[in-house]
Amino acid sequence: xxxxxxxxxxxxxxxxxxxxxxxxxxxxxxxxxxxxxxxxxxxxxxxxxxxxxxxxxxxxxxxxxxxxxxxxxxxxxxxxxxxx
Amino acid sequence: xxxxxxxxxxxxxxxxxxxxxxxxxxxxxxxxxxxxxxxxxxxxxxxxxxxxxxxxxxxxxxxxxxxxxxxxxxxxxxxxxxxxxxxxxxxxxxxxxxxxxxxxxxxxxxxxxxxxxxxxxxxxxxxxxxxxxxxxxxxxxxxxxxxxxxxxxxxxxxxxxxxxxxxxxxxxxxxxxxxxxxxxxxxxxxxxxxxxxxxxxxxxxxxxxxxxxxxxxxxxxxxxxxxxxxxxxxxxxxxxxxxxxxxxxxxxxxxxxx
Numbered sequence: 592x593x594x595x596x597x598x599x600x601x602x603x604x605x606x607x608x609x610x611x612x613x614x615x616x617x618x619x620x621x622x623x624x625x626x627x628x629x630x631x632x633x634x635x636x637x638x639x640x641x642x643x644x645x646x647x648x649x650x651x652x653x654x655x656x657x658x659x660x661x662x663x664x665x666x667x668x669x670x671x672x673x674x675x
Numbered sequence: 676x677x678x679x680x681x682x683x684x685x686x687x688x689x690x691x692x693x694x695x696x697x698x699x700x701x702x703x704x705x706x707x708x709x710x711x712x713x714x715x716x717x718x719x720x721x722x723x724x725x726x727x728x729x730x731x732x733x734x735x736x737x738x739x740x741x742x743x744x745x746x747x748x749x750x751x752x753x754x755x756x757x758x759x760x761x762x763x764x765x766x767x768x769x770x771x772x773x774x775x776x777x778x779x780x781x782x783x784x785x786x787x788x789x790x791x792x793x794x795x796x797x798x799x800x801x802x803x804x805x806x807x808x809x810x811x812x813x814x815x816x817x818x819x820x821x822x823x824x825x826x827x828x829x830x831x832x833x834x835x836x837x838x839x840x841x842x843x844x845x846x847x848x849x850x851x852x853x854x855x856x857x858x859x860x861x862x863x864x865x866x867x868x869x870x871x872x873x874x875x876x877x878x879x880x881x882x883x884x885x886x887x888x889x890x891x892x893x894x895x896x897x898x899x900x901x902x903x904x905x906x907x908x909x910x911x912x913x914x915x916x917x918x919x920x921x922x923x924x925x926x927x928x929x930x931x932x933x
Contacts, residue, residue: 601695605688612680639701641809642730645801649817654903657824661910 600634621659628652724871724884726806734811735888735895739869742891743854746898750851753902757844760909787829794822802896806885812895816850819896820903827907840908846901853894857887 604627611623628651635644699706720732734742795818802815823838838846858869866873871887872880 597695598692601688601691604691605684608684608688609681612677612684638698642811642814645809645814646817649814649821653821654817654824654907657828658906658910661907665910 594637596637597634600630600637603630604634617663618660621656621663624659625652625656628655723881724888725881726885726888728806728808728811730809731805731811731888731892735891736871736884739858739891742895743858743869746851746854746895749902750847750898753847753905754844756906756909757840761840783829787825791822791826794818794825798822798896802892803889805892806888812892813899815892816896816899817903819900820907823900823904824907827911838904840905840912843901843905843908847898847905848901850894850896850898850901853897854891857890857894861887 607623607627607630611620611627614620614623628647632644632647632652635641635647699708703709716729716733716737720729721727724732724736726732798815798818798821801810801818802812805811805815823836826836857871857874860875861870861873862868864873864875869887869891871884871891874883874887876883876886878886
């Protein structure tokens with residue numbers, strides 16, 4: 592059983608994941624990862640797992656993004672270049 | 676490395692598309708997930724503990740031991756971050772101008788002032804309304820931490836109601852302890868660990884279990900909020916050597932002005 596909306600969100604998830612991989616900048620990759628979390632939260636809400644969606648939206652899209660940005664801010668320029 | 680990541684993403688995507696259609700339809704009584712213990716939960720949750728949100732009852736009462744373990748794992752993760760990252764960053768520091776206004780801008784400041792009270796209020800609503808609607812300890816704790824982190828991002832490290840690294844450790848540990856304490860109280864009353872219906876409260880058995888769930892959820896909230904603030908503090912603090920460079924640059928700037 593597969594709704595067209597579910598298919599759309601799953602395809603969107605893969606597209607965002609690939610875009611995060613191909614982003615030239617670590618900060619852009621982190622923001623795309625936040626978008627990935629947001630859309631997976633929407634997908635969870637669509638299939639009826641509201642509690643999971645809530646946790647994913649709060650933890651994955653907000654807190655994890657802040658942690659990643661803080662980590663990028665602390666990493667050295669050399670490490671940032673190597674990650675590209 | 677890049678091609679390896681590509682393979683991982685595409686493989687997971689194909690698996691996702693392959694398995695998602697074979698998930699049982701929502702509410703199918705024949706699906707394996709709803710044919711063993713779920714009927715008991717659905718039939719007895721409201722009469723057992725006066726809580727309409729089945730997810731909350733399963734997470735904190737029927738499967739309370741699992742959540743106890745999860746809370747402990749979260750607290751341990753925060754302490755591990757402190758052990759690894761805290762080594763390079765000072766615990767107590769003398770605040771400088773950059774600390775007080777790290778991202779400082781009037782627009783951000785005004786936006787944060789408007790947002791933060793609502794975030795904190797919503798966090799409490801999510802916690803206390805978790806019995807009736809999606810939400811509960813983990814989400815409420817994350818939102819509380821998000822409010823504090825927003826203040827600290829905009830206003831600098833010395834703001835955020837004085838929740839520094841030490842306070843965050845205390846919060847994380849006392850939250851986990853509160854969960855254990857509820858279980859220990861029921862043990863002291865001579866019953867099973869985490870058997871909320873035996874709590875010494877002048878209420879009906881269902882309401883006692885309801886209150887037990889609430890106590891446990893408050894513990895989870897405090898533990899999660901403390902851990903998130905702790906990890907943020909460890910990641911966000913400036914390492915020793917950068918710190919010295921920052922202070923000396925600031926001094927040079929101040930001398931240049933005078």
